[in-house]
Amino acid sequence: MDISIVIPLYNEDESLPELYSWIERVMNKNNYSFEVIFINDGSTDRSWQVIQELQSQSPNHVKGIKFRRNYGKSPALYCGFKEAEGDVVITMDADLQDSPDEIPELFRMIKEEGYDLVSGYKQKRYDPISKTIPTKLFNATARKISGIKNLHDFNCGLKAYRKEVVKNIEVYGEMHRYIPYLAKNAGFDKIGEKVVHHQARKYGSSKFMGLNRFVNGYLDLLTLWFLGTFGKKPMHVFGFLGSIVFFIGFIAILVIGINKIIDLSNGIYHHLITDSPWFYIALTTMMIGTQLFLAGFLGDLISRSSSQRNDYQIEEKI
Secondary structure, three states: OOEEEEEEEOOOOOOHHHHHHHHHHHHHHOOOOEEEEEEEOOOOOOHHHHHHHHHHHOOOOEEEEEEOOOOOHHHHHHHHHHHOOOOEEEEOOOOOOEOHHHHHHHHHHHHOOOOOEEEEEOOOOOOOHHHHHHHHHHHHHHHHHHOOOOOOOOOOOOEEEEHHHHOOOOOOOOHHHHHHHHHHHOOOOOEEEEEOOEOOOOOOOOOOOOHHHHHHHHHHHHHHHHHHHHOOOHHHHHHHHHHHHHHHHHHHHHHHHHHHHHHHHOOOOOOOHHHOHHHHHHHHHHHHHHHHHHHHHHHHHHOOOOOOOOOOOEEEEO
16 A cells, blocks of 8 residues: 555544545545545544544545544554554644645655655744744754754644654654654654645634643653653663762761761760761762662663553544
């Protein structure tokens, strides 16, 4: 199969028929073999009924996954990637702001130019300023931390991947914003960008507004940086910090010992070591240093081994 198109959605019943018709038109024009995988992320409108209707009309091209409740975009992509069978996997949003007309060029860049991943760049956006300015700040930070200097829009929903990429990365939590970074950490470092057309929303309103998405975005970026740098070797960071703190405690013990020896040599016996602030510095730093070492050992044992990280309740598949 040439192309799998993975579309996560939440309450987008109005746009789905038009979106699928547009995709089908582009696929037939270019003679691609294809499948469209809709992931209904706990919608409360008629989205699932619309998906069922589309599947009955095009049983060879439409797949549907229905979550029992709203989990978020990353879980939807994770489940869609598991089902994808195409040589090239395309992700796009369901709100008609991503144009299916971009798919042939994205497909060509993967197949002919050898990219592992191609991310869309919405150079001209039709989003409110409350969304565009934080997005620019977020992307600048992501470029700096990830080291992927050529991407301007990490969170663009329109992306293309070689099949091997989506089968070898784990998208969990809210990590969909950092799929290029996840791919790079997995060894897929030929990452490109294509300027894509961004359309104004035709139906409804955005489901991804609010300050918390930007705060969470930065927290997720820090988490991914830590896991990418120390995820397989947590002892390196915790052991290093523990060594520094333990060394401070060792210096404090030396100061206490030297002071006590000086007191005894001068015949001063009434000074207790607990009267010195160095005693409490030594006690505290030794305990903290030991705890950091233990955290490193435990981290090595359990790092990224949760068996239920991607356990989502799927109500129905078609």
